[in-house]
Amino acid sequence: MSSKQLTVQSQLDKFPSVLPKFIIGLLSFVVFYILTTITISFKGINERGILIAINAFKGLFNPSMKVITDLGQYGLLQMLFETLAIAFLGTVIGLVFAIPLAFLASRNMFPKWINNICLTLISIIRAFPSFMLGIMFVKSIGPGAFAGVLSMAIGSIGMLSKLIIEVIEDLNPGIAEALDAAGCSTFEKIRYGLIPQLSSNIISIVLYRLDINVKNATILGIVQAGGIGAQLMFAIGARRWSDAGAMLLGVIVMTVVLEYFSTKIRTRLAGQKG
Amino acid sequence: MIDDILHIFFPRTYTLGNGKVVKEKFNWAPYITIAVIIFSIFCAMATSVDIPRLIQRSDAFWDLIREMMPPNWSFWKDLQKPMIDTIVMSVLGTVVGCLVALPTSFYLSSNFELNNVYLVGHRGLLSLLRTLPTLVYAQLLSIVIGTGTLAGTVSIAIFTYTICVKMLYEQIETVDMGPYEALQSTGASRAKCMIKAIYPQIRGYFWSTVLYCFETNVRSAAILGYVGAGGIGVQINEQLTWRRYGNTGLMVLVLVITVVIIETISRELRKKLVQG
Numbered sequence: 001m002s003s004k005q006l007t008v009q010s011q012l013d014k015f016p017s018v019l020p021k022f023i024i025g026l027l028s029f030v031v032f033y034i035l036t037t038i039t040i041s042f043k044g045i046n047e048r049g050i051l052i053a054i055n056a057f058k059g060l061f062n063p064s065m066k067v068i069t070d071l072g073q074y075g076l077l078q079m080l081f082e083t084l085a086i087a088f089l090g091t092v093i094g095l096v097f098a099i100p101l102a103f104l105a106s107r108n109m110f111p112k113w114i115n116n117i118c119l120t121l122i123s124i125i126r127a128f129p130s131f132m133l134g135i136m137f138v139k140s141i142g143p144g145a146f147a148g149v150l151s152m153a154i155g156s157i158g159m160l161s162k163l164i165i166e167v168i169e170d171l172n173p174g175i176a177e178a179l180d181a182a183g184c185s186t187f188e189k190i191r192y193g194l195i196p197q198l199s200s201n202i203i204s205i206v207l208y209r210l211d212i213n214v215k216n217a218t219i220l221g222i223v224q225a226g227g228i229g230a231q232l233m234f235a236i237g238a239r240r241w242s243d244a245g246a247m248l249l250g251v252i253v254m255t256v257v258l259e260y261f262s263t264k265i266r267t268r269l270a271g272q273k274g
Numbered sequence: 275m276i277d278d279i280l281h282i283f284f285p286r287t288y289t290l291g292n293g294k295v296v297k298e299k300f301n302w303a304p305y306i307t308i309a310v311i312i313f314s315i316f317c318a319m320a321t322s323v324d325i326p327r328l329i330q331r332s333d334a335f336w337d338l339i340r341e342m343m344p345p346n347w348s349f350w351k352d353l354q355k356p357m358i359d360t361i362v363m364s365v366l367g368t369v370v371g372c373l374v375a376l377p378t379s380f381y382l383s384s385n386f387e388l389n390n391v392y393l394v395g396h397r398g399l400l401s402l403l404r405t406l407p408t409l410v411y412a413q414l415l416s417i418v419i420g421t422g423t424l425a426g427t428v429s430i431a432i433f434t435y436t437i438c439v440k441m442l443y444e445q446i447e448t449v450d451m452g453p454y455e456a457l458q459s460t461g462a463s464r465a466k467c468m469i470k471a472i473y474p475q476i477r478g479y480f481w482s483t484v485l486y487c488f489e490t491n492v493r494s495a496a497i498l499g500y501v502g503a504g505g506i507g508v509q510i511n512e513q514l515t516w517r518r519y520g521n522t523g524l525m526v527l528v529l530v531i532t533v534v535i536i537e538t539i540s541r542e543l544r545k546k547l548v549q550g
């Protein structure tokens with residue numbers, strides 16, 4: 001009996017000490033505390049803040065029917081459609097530019113120096129903040145949905161082409177060779193050799209980006225680049241809570257519905273491939 | 275060639291030597307492509323796309339870049355504080371969000387046989403909250419708790435929480451439950467079993483999720499200043515209003531460099547975490 005207890009004791013002693021982990025935890029806590037003190041100033045919530053919060057809560061859960069049923073320019077449906085249109089068109093234009101760029105940047109398609117130029121271009125586009133693009137387009141071609149479309153298109157190129165490069169580099173070269181041996185024309189080689197290999201992957205990438213773009217289109221409104229964002233921010237800023245509640249409800253419903261369908265289509269595409 | 279293109283839409287039928295008729299498989303893809311093109315044109319009309327105006331006004335765009343391009347280096351002194359604010363906001367928001375998300379995600383995974391009503395309710399609420407961008411939270415919070423970096427940090431934390439929980443519980447649902455059951459048979463409590471048997475399996479994934487969230491948050495933290503939630507956005511808004519494009523150019527440059535550095539470091543670390 002006693003020998004068994006000794007084995008348990010010896011196993012327990014072998015277990016690494018928790019002291020270093022504890023010290024690391026404590027140190028990081030101190031570091032975060034210092035970071036908090038230099039950056040964040042909290043003046044405390046005054047009574048007005050609490051009152052505003054209560055009003056906001058009440059308003060957000062009582063969406064104004066006037067905004068929802070209004071079919072005019074500032075009605076919910078039209079604004080939501082504009083947001084969707086910006087995101088959709090931005091994704092499509094982004095895709096049109098991203099596919100050739102991705103082919104140029106793939107190692108199995110073009111020589112190395114062309115790849116490097118294109119990859120640098122892609123990483124610059126990726127790092128450039130998209131709201132800054134929105135601001136620049138608004139300043140140069142005037143506020144409106146068109147500026148939103150352009151900035152969304154350029155913003156999408158980076159991620160789309162980066163993901164498409166991976167798909168292209170995974171292509172099976174054997175299929176093109178086999179079609180060649182069967183005496184197919186170039187058109188037939190692209191139609192039966194290239195497109196079936198790429199299409200399902202590219203469609204799922206595009207749907208994924210469309211999801212992201214619909215969410216980002218709400219942000220673009222803040223720099224007057226169209227969509228529901230501007231009206232939403234005005235409504236919150238002016239404390240028209242029930243209008244804001246209606247718009248938030250619209251954004252949430254639209255995003256959830258889109259996400260549901262895009263996830264469904266993407267799982268089906270993935271199943272088809274496997 | 276024209277024949278080939280026509281047969282994209284109308285599948286061919288072949289009659290073989292023995293009189294058997296073979297039909298080509300019908301394909302929806304060309305019809306979907308045409309539908310997408312028509313919808314794009316419709317969207318283009320709705321968003322008033324105007325190519326001649328773009329060409330006409332493209333000079334203004336390049337002028338804007340030219341005005342920004344020799345950045346005003348002397349502005350660097352005023353820039354340090356907001357830049358540090360932006361990074362600290364995203365660091366703190368990410369840490370708080372992820373630390374709260376870690377225990378919650380265990381209780382939201384379906385493989386511990388917990389209360390189903392709670393599970394579906396909490397998950398549903400999170401998927402609704404996930405649809406709103408950080409900016410909306412920042413705008414709401416800056417009114418309720420006052421403008422400043424606190425509103426930004428809290429909104430980043432909320433957003434991080436919503437996406438981190440989802441990524442974590444999806445990962446927890448794929449772990450090996452053997453160690454968990456073994457520990458449970460020794461009589462350890464559920465929380466202890468989770469910490470000792472499940473957490474080591476998702477540790478690498480958890481830290482790589484934290485880094486991923488941090489990357490996303492640094493990008494989105496830059497714009498939060500637009501609604502008064504602190505960080506570099508406040509400065510960008512001001513300098514653009516005063517048309518000081520040299521200063522804006524410097525800010526964009528600093529932002530791009532910061533994002534690239536953080537992305538590179540995080541990518542390397544994540545590679546190591548996935549391997550190790």
